[in-house]
Structures are given as structure tokens and as C-alpha cells.
Amino acid sequence: MPNSPQVNEGGKSLADMHPIAKVSVGQILGLVEAIDEVGGSADVATISQEVEMDIDRLGPIIDAAELLGFVKVSEGDLTITDLSRKVLHAGVRERKKIIRDIIDDVPIFKEVMAMARAAGRPLSRDEVLGAIAAQVGTHNAADLFNALVYWGRYTELVSYDSESEELTLRAPSP
Amino acid sequence: MTDGHPILEIDHVSRSYAENGKEFRVLEDISFQVHDRDFTCIVGPSGCGKSTLLREIVGLDRPTSGRILFDGEPVRAEDTRVSMVFQSFALFPWLTVTQNVQLGLEAHKVPEEERQSKAKKYIEAVGLAGFENAYPRELSGGMKQRVGIARALVMDPLLLCMDEPFSALDALTAQNLRDEILALWTNPDLPPSAVLMVTHSIDEAVYLADRVVALSARPGRIVKVEQIDLPRPRNRKEPEFYGWVDEIYSLIV
Numbered sequence: 001m002p003n004s005p006q007v008n009e010g011g012k013s014l015a016d017m018h019p020i021a022k023v024s025v026g027q028i029l030g031l032v033e034a035i036d037e038v039g040g041s042a043d044v045a046t047i048s049q050e051v052e053m054d055i056d057r058l059g060p061i062i063d064a065a066e067l068l069g070f071v072k073v074s075e076g077d078l079t080i081t082d083l084s085r086k087v088l089h090a091g092v093r094e095r096k097k098i099i100r101d102i103i104d105d106v107p108i109f110k111e112v113m114a115m116a117r118a119a120g121r122p123l124s125r126d127e128v129l130g131a132i133a134a135q136v137g138t139h140n141a142a143d144l145f146n147a148l149v150y151w152g153r154y155t156e157l158v159s160y161d162s163e164s165e166e167l168t169l170r171a172p173s174p
Numbered sequence: 175m176t177d178g179h180p181i182l183e184i185d186h187v188s189r190s191y192a193e194n195g196k197e198f199r200v201l202e203d204i205s206f207q208v209h210d211r212d213f214t215c216i217v218g219p220s221g222c223g224k225s226t227l228l229r230e231i232v233g234l235d236r237p238t239s240g241r242i243l244f245d246g247e248p249v250r251a252e253d254t255r256v257s258m259v260f261q262s263f264a265l266f267p268w269l270t271v272t273q274n275v276q277l278g279l280e281a282h283k284v285p286e287e288e289r290q291s292k293a294k295k296y297i298e299a300v301g302l303a304g305f306e307n308a309y310p311r312e313l314s315g316g317m318k319q320r321v322g323i324a325r326a327l328v329m330d331p332l333l334l335c336m337d338e339p340f341s342a343l344d345a346l347t348a349q350n351l352r353d354e355i356l357a358l359w360t361n362p363d364l365p366p367s368a369v370l371m372v373t374h375s376i377d378e379a380v381y382l383a384d385r386v387v388a389l390s391a392r393p394g395r396i397v398k399v400e401q402i403d404l405p406r407p408r409n410r411k412e413p414e415f416y417g418w419v420d421e422i423y424s425l426i427v
Contacts, residue, residue, distance in 0.1 A: 024316060024317070026347040026351065030345070030347055033350065033353065037409055038411060051346055053344065057344070061346065092298065092303075093298075095301075156304040159304070162309060172304075
């Protein structure tokens with residue numbers, strides 16, 4: 001696994017949403033479960049074999065789990081954290097709340113949320129894409145937009161209508 | 175549901191097709207029962223007729239001989255107490271998550287208000303809150319199957335039938351969904367009461383089921399019905415676990 005220099009020990013300093021742009025919550029939790037099942041710690045090769053996924057596909061999921069603070073990666077060894085144990089035993093709502101608190105801290109997510117609050121109206125896809133592109137360039141903007149919609153929907157902070165292409169803030173169910 | 179009879183009774187069921195004037199046997203003399211609170215898996219090699227059997231159980235196909243009784247009566251396709259989850263998700267691409275989930279309720283003329291509240295309840299139960307107005311094309315495979323599961327549960331089924339529900343998903347997503355299906359099944363406040371699942375994965379069957387019905391290669395016959403008495407949550411790394419897997423494997427291969 002390549003090291004991600006921007007990550008601090010807590011794994012919570014998320015520079016942007018890149019690592020979580022192309023993976024799902026289910027895959028991240030599936031990875032945590034797989035590591036838990038072999039005793040909470042294992043090397044990448046073992047897990048890769050265990051879940052029948054090659055490193056190319058598994059890599060982004062490991063990066064995402066690391067950045068969310070669910071897995072620690074050290075010299076090719078994966079270890080699940082206390083936070084991930086908590087998530088594994090949480091119900092649907094509690095699990096969402098834990099992940100919401102993490103996603104809430106992602107700078108680019110924060111920025112779009114603030115933009116929507118300031119506008120006081122739904123944001124168009126193009127507006128949001130523009131704001132993302134200003135930060136990361138146009139190359140990855142569409143992927144990050146999709147990630148923003150996915151994680152925004154999952155955490156129930158954002159709703160998006162793909163017909164009108166409008167993004168709205170929403171209040172999560174209690 | 176009374177304790178007197180099983181939810182589902184498969185009674186000497188056989189199925190054959192005529193092909194070029196020859197009889198082509200798919201299932202032969204299948205008998206077993208599913209009781210309230212059972213999690214039953216049917217396993218067997220591909221082509222053993224296990225999906226055909228499931229289609230007969232939900233009333234989409236009829237046995238050539240034998241009977242299938244649901245709650246003591248011959249099974250009917252329109253009985254909402256039996257729901258089905260498909261391998262291919264079977265969602266309507268032009269409908270949102272909420273609309274897909276409500277489909278069965280609409281067909282049964284459930285009033286609008288009740289449709290909304292039920293759809294909301296089950297969308298939340300399968301972890302899809304937030305995706306209510308998303309279209310299937312915006313969802314990952316795992317989430318599409320969650321829609322399929324919510325659509326089945328919204329009918330409050332006594333028996334949830336699933337045909338290879340995780341085989342189109344990557345291994346991580348599949349494992350996560352297996353655990354969520356177990357959580358739903360063990361939750362007394364939510365349906366289903368009993369689950370009957372077809373799978374080609376013995377590992378998956380031993381992970382999930384109380385009882386495994388092992389079928390032979392075509393024509394499918396019951397080789398054995400195994401009671402898996404491992405405590406949950408099960409760990410696939412434990413010797414007892416793969417002891418069961420090995421035993422069932424040796425029965426059907």
C-alpha cells in the first residue's frame with residue numbers, strides 16, 4: 001500500500017474526497033468485517049485472498065477505510081480500530097451518525113454545504129461542479145461530485161434530484 | 175401463524191419438461207418443510223433445479239407432480255405473505271427508490287398514505303434513507319439489492335424467498351449484506367419471519383442458515399437436510415465452520 005502523507009495518526013485529516021469517491025459504505029464495512037473475522041489484524045495479501053479481490057480493486061477500499069479512521073495501515077498490515085468495532089455493532093441509524101460526523105469534516109464537503117446554506121436555495125449541478133473544479137481542477141470534478149452526492153445522501157445531509165440536477169440540504173432523520 | 179403446521183410444506187415435488195419428445199427431469203421427489211423462524215438455504219451445483227424449485231414455491235412455476243402448501247393451502251403467486259428477492263435485482267430503471275419499493279403496495283391498492291409510511295420504514299431499515307429519490311442507475315449493486323429487499327419486505331411477508339441474492343455483488347458488499355439480512359431476520363419487529371434462500375455457495379449457506387437442504391446434480395434430489403447448530407455470529411475461520419462446509423461439499427459433489 002502506498003502511504004498517504006496527508007493522513008495523521010487518527011486517520012481523520014481528509015484532504016479531499018478522492019479516496020472515498022469510488023467505493024461504497026457496504027464495501028468499507030465489508031472490509032472491516034473481513035479483517036475482524038481473521039482476528040482484527042491481517043496483511044493486505046491475506047485479506048485480498050480472503051475476499052477474492054485483487055489489490056487493484058481492494059486498494060481504494062483500504063484507502064477509504066483508512067481515511068475514515070476505520071482501519072490502520074502499517075507496512076502492509078491492516079488493523080481495525082475501536083471506531084470500526086463501534087460501527088460494526090451499531091444499528092443503521094447510529095452507524096449513519098458516526099459516518100456523518102466524519103464526512104462532515106471533509107473540507108470539500110463542508111464547503112459545498114456552506115455554499116448551499118449561503119445560497120438559501122437548491123444548487124445546480126454546474127454550480128457545485130464549478131466550486132469543486134476550482135479546488136481540484138476539472139479532471140476529477142465529476143467523480144468528486146458523484147462522491148459528494150453519494151456520501152451526502154448516505155449521511156442524509158444532502159438530497160439530489162438527478163432529473164432537475166439540483167442539490168438541496170436536508171435535515172437527517174433523528 | 176399457528177404452531178400446528180409448517181409455514182411451507184414441499185411434498186414430493188417433481189418437475190420435468192418435454193424436449194424433443196423426451197422427458198427432461200429437473201427436480202425429483204423433493205420434500206421438506208420450513209417452519210416459523212427458520213432460515214433455510216437450498217444449495218446444489220448449477221443446473222440442479224434449485225431456482226426452479228424456488229419459482230414453484232413462490233407460485234411462478236408449477237410442479238409436474240407433488241404439492242406445495244403455504245400456511246396449509248396450495249401456494250398462489252398473488253399471495254403477499256411470500257416475497258421474492260431476485261439475483262438480478264429486477265428494478266424498474268425509470269422509477270426512483272421509493273417508487274420501486276412501493277410498487278407491490280400499489281398493485282394491492284394500498285392507500286397512498288400507508289404506502290408512503292411503509293416505504294419510508296423499509297427504506298430506512300435496509301439503510302437506504304437519503305436515497306429515496308435516487309434512480310437505480312445512481313446506485314451501486316449492493317444498494318440496488320437493498321431496494322430489492324425493501325420492496326420484498328414492504329409487503330410484510332411471512333416468508334422471504336431469495337434467489338442467489340448476493341452472487342452479482344463483489345465479495346465485500348455481499349458479506350456486508352449477508353450480515354444485514356441476518357439482522358433483519360433476527361429483529362422481531364420486522365419481517366420476514368422465515369427466510370428461504372437459494373445459493374450455489376456452501377460457505378454462504380453455512381454462514382447464514384439454520385438448515386441447509388443439499389440437492390444433487392440434475393435431476394435435483396435431496397441428498398441431505400443438515401441442521402447447522404453453530405452459534406451466531408458465525409466465524410468462517412473456525413474449524414467447526416469449515417467442518418460443515420466440507421461435509422456438505424462432499425455430499426453434493
